[in-house]
Amino acid sequence: MKSLICGGTIVSPLGKTRADLLIDGEKIAAIGDLAGSEEAAGATCIDASGKLIFPGIIDAHTHYHLESRGTVTADSFFEGSRAAAFGGVTTVIDFADQEAGKRLQESSSERIAAMREGMACDFALHQSVYTVHDGIEKELQHLKALGVTTVKIFTTYKREGYLIDESGLRRLFEACRDLQMMVSVHAEDDDMIEELEAEYEGRPLPPSMHPVLRPSESEYRAIKKIGELAHSVSMPIYIVHLSSSRGYDAVCELKGKGVRMMIETTPHYLLLDNDLLSRPEAQKYIMTPPLRRPEDNAALWKGLEAGNIDIIATDHCSFTREQKMASDSVLTILPGIPGSEELLPLVHTEGVGKGRISLERMVSLLSEMPAKAFGLYPRKGLIAEGSDADLVIFDPEKEVVLTDERQHTAAGYTPYNGWKVKGMVEATIFRGTLIVSDGIYHGKAGSGQFLAAGLPELYRRG
Numbered sequence: 001m002k003s004l005i006c007g008g009t010i011v012s013p014l015g016k017t018r019a020d021l022l023i024d025g026e027k028i029a030a031i032g033d034l035a036g037s038e039e040a041a042g043a044t045c046i047d048a049s050g051k052l053i054f055p056g057i058i059d060a061h062t063h064y065h066l067e068s069r070g071t072v073t074a075d076s077f078f079e080g081s082r083a084a085a086f087g088g089v090t091t092v093i094d095f096a097d098q099e100a101g102k103r104l105q106e107s108s109s110e111r112i113a114a115m116r117e118g119m120a121c122d123f124a125l126h127q128s129v130y131t132v133h134d135g136i137e138k139e140l141q142h143l144k145a146l147g148v149t150t151v152k153i154f155t156t157y158k159r160e161g162y163l164i165d166e167s168g169l170r171r172l173f174e175a176c177r178d179l180q181m182m183v184s185v186h187a188e189d190d191d192m193i194e195e196l197e198a199e200y201e202g203r204p205l206p207p208s209m210h211p212v213l214r215p216s217e218s219e220y221r222a223i224k225k226i227g228e229l230a231h232s233v234s235m236p237i238y239i240v241h242l243s244s245s246r247g248y249d250a251v252c253e254l255k256g257k258g259v260r261m262m263i264e265t266t267p268h269y270l271l272l273d274n275d276l277l278s279r280p281e282a283q284k285y286i287m288t289p290p291l292r293r294p295e296d297n298a299a300l301w302k303g304l305e306a307g308n309i310d311i312i313a314t315d316h317c318s319f320t321r322e323q324k325m326a327s328d329s330v331l332t333i334l335p336g337i338p339g340s341e342e343l344l345p346l347v348h349t350e351g352v353g354k355g356r357i358s359l360e361r362m363v364s365l366l367s368e369m370p371a372k373a374f375g376l377y378p379r380k381g382l383i384a385e386g387s388d389a390d391l392v393i394f395d396p397e398k399e400v401v402l403t404d405e406r407q408h409t410a411a412g413y414t415p416y417n418g419w420k421v422k423g424m425v426e427a428t429i430f431r432g433t434l435i436v437s438d439g440i441y442h443g444k445a446g447s448g449q450f451l452a453a454g455l456p457e458l459y460r461r462g
């Protein structure tokens, strides 16, 4: 089964090319002036005149169907990946919890099995690690053999049992370094947060208190500490969802000392600020770390422009409005917001449209770099012969207002309700199959495959 995408402009991190694109089965078979050619004979034609073609978007940070705090997030694996497809996302990287009494590879295997049933786009996995115990080195080896080459740690949530002490971290880092596995870090300083929580104990803690209890200074301290520890054992480090100007200061200081790092931020830390936390239904904007100030948004854009931030992902972790509104204390409001579907249109509008980043850079931030960072390249993240035919046909001129009703997440709301975007997905092609066209979804649950990850980019660079 062949399809020919005609007349579009292919955008890669290196530039734009007017070319036709031949898909054979699930792969890209040829790129060039192919209309009327022998190899394209019999292909179904998809007209992309006047449109841009991107490699499928990779959301490197999602939590679909997350069981947490006695409940489960709104988007199932299928619903999460369906919403994502409307935003041009064809691959996500999700997380497995470290489950008590199970080996790491068992936690990952079970998550992969569950995801295979429901996912409608391809997926890789990060494995969370909360405790370092005897035999962990062996478990990490099994994990790597399974195709999970990133572990995620927290520098906070001691009370929830997620915090690993320094000697444990050192042991984990050394094992990951020896196996060439990536460590990704949720960076907030727990001591600082605990002190603040003690100081405010007994007082009401409405949403506006969230940034007070989890200040950007705690992100600075945690990134510094973890970056220095990683450097001392000669291993690279990946920081998830960088949220603040102070956090960015820590990144620059560490990079200045030669620490090898990759940095991820999210649309909400670039575009939303803590003014929302004093408005009605502020609970809908609670996630961790909290929203910061407009100056922090600006610092993160500066980081992107300077090339010091490598990836934009979403931390999609959706709860329904009812779930979010069930509490008005920041200690118990369910943290997380939806975002996979909005990722591409928002970054296009606010990044490319406002002249902050080029179209080529956007493709790097949303597809090439996540594929490279987590060992999925060149099967993913690249438009080239032999790569998977994961493609977005994008209309850069189409204007749309994002609304709660228009978006497809099962959360029933979008944090970007009322935002005007310019540039919208016209079609999404997933491994050669058209799964979104003209606003209609054609994908199916269970069509997503687990992607065994190879060597992360930071080890490739040596």
Ligand SMILES: [Zn+2]
Pocket (backbone or CB within 6 Å): 061, 063, 315
């Ligand atoms: Zn997350």
